[in-house]
Amino acid sequence: MQIADVQGEIDHELVSKEQIERKIKEVADQVSKDYAGKDILLVSVLKGAVNTMAAFSQALSINVSMDFMSLSSYGAGTSSSGEITVRQDLSSDVKGRHILIVEDIVDSGRTLDWLMDELKRRGAASVEAFALLEKPSRREINVAVKYKGFEVPDEFVVGFGLDYDERYRNLDCIAVLRPEVYQGGQA
Numbered sequence: 001m002q003i004a005d006v007q008g009e010i011d012h013e014l015v016s017k018e019q020i021e022r023k024i025k026e027v028a029d030q031v032s033k034d035y036a037g038k039d040i041l042l043v044s045v046l047k048g049a050v051n052t053m054a055a056f057s058q059a060l061s062i063n064v065s066m067d068f069m070s071l072s073s074y075g076a077g078t079s080s081s082g083e084i085t086v087r088q089d090l091s092s093d094v095k096g097r098h099i100l101i102v103e104d105i106v107d108s109g110r111t112l113d114w115l116m117d118e119l120k121r122r123g124a125a126s127v128e129a130f131a132l133l134e135k136p137s138r139r140e141i142n143v144a145v146k147y148k149g150f151e152v153p154d155e156f157v158v159g160f161g162l163d164y165d166e167r168y169r170n171l172d173c174i175a176v177l178r179p180e181v182y183q184g185g186q187a
């Protein structure tokens with residue numbers, strides 16, 4: 001899906017399809033070099049990271065395994081603890097593996113911080129992360145993202161896996177949603 005298909009609902013494009021492709025290729029080239037000769041497992045968190053995982057894995061020039069996890073976070077950004085629970089676990093044993101987490105966005109940093117700790121706790125040989133997007137202004141935990149994509153402002157961004165109410169995940173770029181859409185009015 002392209003912006004033209006949902007034009008009245010989008011305020012503006014933030015990162016184009018071409019910019020995403022270029023950045024993913026750049027990071028994939030670096031990762032292919034850094035992990036040459038190593039057994040690497042890509043781990044992504046459902047559902048938002050699926051598009052990034054697909055594009056990124058295909059851009060690599062090394063063989064990788066892939067696995068997925070579904071997490072839910074409660075109270076992130078509110079007064080509660082921001083506790084994270086596993087909805088659906090990995091099917092792989094991560095013990096002794098080199099893990100690269102592939103995320104669509106790091107916002108508060110709670111999800112990634114929890115996941116990196118958890119995978120280390122399970123005995124991974126190394127754990128690093130690639131995040132296509134980061135929202136530095138919302139960061140609460142200073143988690144280390146080794147492979148970086150784009151920094152975005154604190155706006156309602158959708159597309160390339162990111163949703164509003166499960167919509168716009170299949171938009172081929174990253175865009176800012178018009179406030180009318182999430183404030184309940186008609187676009």
Ligand code: PRP
Nearest residue numbers: 045046047048105106107108109110111
């Ligand atoms: C998003 C994103 C990250 C997390 C980042 O997932 O995919 O996993 O939030 O936020 P944080 O840095 O504040 O922890 P979300 O919970 O929206 O689920 P989804 O991927 O299914 O859309």
